Amino acid sequence: MSDAAQRLYDETYENYRQFVNPPLARVMKLSGSPVEVRARGCTIWDQNGKAYLDFAGGYGVFTLGHSHPAVVAAVKAQLELMSLSGKTMFNVMLGRVSRRLAELAPGDLQISFFANSGAEAVEGAVKLARVATKRAKIVGTHDAYHGKTLGALSISGREYFKSEYRPLLSDVAHVPYGDATGLDEVLRDAAAFVVEPVQGEGGVNVPPLGYLRAVRDACDRTGALFIADEVQTGLGRCGMLFGCDRDGVVPDVMTLAKGLSGGVIPVGAFIARPSVWHAAYGKHPVMHTSTFGGSEIACAAALAAMEVLVADGLVENARVRGEQLLAGARALGEKYPGVVREARGLGLLVGVELTSEGYGGWIIPEMVKHGVTAAWTLNMQRVIRLEPPLVVTAEEIDRALAALEAGLATAYEKLGPL
Ligand SMILES: Cc1ncc(COP(=O)(O)O)c(C=O)c1O
Structure with a gap:
């Protein structure tokens, strides 16, 4: 490492240790995490100029890859005009992005x-x-995983993230994922059923075909609203525009974030059927607001990102490359049955379930050594996610699979059967 690179690493590690998150600093140092310096497309470069294929993908944020030039250009142009909304006047970008989202949804x-x-x-x-x-x-x-604010956490599934924060929202019930049996009973007095079309952080769980249709029907029968949490699955990730498309269903409300602004500006959104929106806010325009939400720069980024997604055929690329990635991961599973229990996924949301959580501590650092990032899923640490940008090429998938194989081989060599 050059002196300058070493200084950058030491400075960042020390800042993390003292001012960001001391235990995380230790874990990242132990697992050999470098410092991210710049990124483009599917690649991140560290302080030494070493390139990494980004198969952790910011947990699904970088659908267009890092810093897509069309999105960056749209944001730069908008910055010259105004960046955040003054809030008291009409915001042209918010109007346009909302219209475009409605066209795609x-x-x-x-x-x-x-x-x-x-x-x-x-x-x-x-x-x-x-x-x-x-x-x-x-x-x-x-x-389920819906985020870590108190409300979203209440609906999420993993006890580890919830127990220290109780009491959470009262009047929340949980049912098994992927099984619509008995849904009517639990939904009869419910405002909503919140469900991911594929559980991402839960370990990349793909429900049986027809599950979302059964959810739709149960919601129709009981009057509960169907909220599809497409924060991770939406906008092409699963090889279709939205995860709900797999069953051809229309939810009452859909949530989006991650890939929505093309990985350039943080943005999230929900989109609702007019009947639902009017029933809630038809006479209450400022009941639910956000100071920063709908800012001109975020809307400009989201608008440009949606254009690139459609114009560049990225949804189709996600489908084709996703099949390649899943087939490759499954083949490795057959080759290393002592380490891999199952590979599963939809589009470019692929999970590799290990026979034991312990192997992950060797696999991910080994992949990083081979120049590929990967990450655990937040609610299921036995599952390693492979979630590259939708612009990924066949050759990049092959390189990531080679790194995964090196990780699996090393883990088994070091730990033996667990
Ligand atoms: C399905 C789903 N919903 C909600 C969230 C929360 O998003 P954020 O981390 O931007 O709050 C996530 C994050 O992983 C997610 O996967």
Whole structure:
């Protein structure tokens, strides 16, 4: 490492240790994490100029890759005009991005609210459902992940993230994911059922075909609203525009974030059917607001990102490359059955479930050594996610699979059967 690179590493590590997160600093140092310095497309460069294929993908943020030039140009142009909204006048970019999202979203999903993160989008959707239905109960699924604000956390599944914060929202129930049996009973007095089309952080769990259709039907029968949390699955990630498209269903409310602004500006949103939105806020325009939400720069980024997604055929690329990645991961699973229990996924959201959590501590650092990033899923540490940008090429997938193989081989060599 050059002196300058070493200084940058030492400075960043010391700042993390003292001012950011001391235990995280230690873990990252032990696992050999470098410092990220710049990024473009599927690649991040560290302090030494070493390149890494980004298969952790910011947990699904970089659908267009890092710093897509069209999005960066749109943001730069907007910065010259104005960056954040003054709030008292009409915001042309907010109008345009909301219209474009309604054009892309399924069915009659039409009215959007723009916020700054996935959790905020979920909070907004749940609040909307409570007001629209005049019911309080919210139903979520086991192992779900909806964010770490108190409301979103209440609906999430993993106890580790929740137990220290109780009491959380009351009137929340959880049901098994992927199984619609008995849904009517639990939804009968509920405002909403919040569900991911594929559980990302829960360990990349793909439900049986027809599950979302059954959810739609149960919601129709009971009057509970169907909130599809597409923060991770939406906008092409699963090889289709939205995860709900797999069953051809239209939810009452859809949440989005992650890839929405093309990985350049933080943004989240929910989009609702007009009937639902009007039932809640038809006479209350400022019940749910956000100072930063809907800022001109975020809207400009999101608008440009949606254009690139469509114009560059990235949804189709995600489907084709996703099949390649999953087939490759499955082949490695057959080659290393002692380490891999199952590889599964949809589009470019792929999870490799290990036979034991312990292997991950060798696999991920080994992949990093081979120039590929990967990450655990937040609610299921046995599952390593592979979530590259949708612009990924066949050759990059092959390189990532080679790094994964090196990781699997090393883990088994070091730890043996667990
Ligand atoms: C499905 C889903 N919903 C909500 C969130 C929360 O998003 P954020 O971390 O931006 O608050 C996530 C984040 O991983 C997610 O995967």
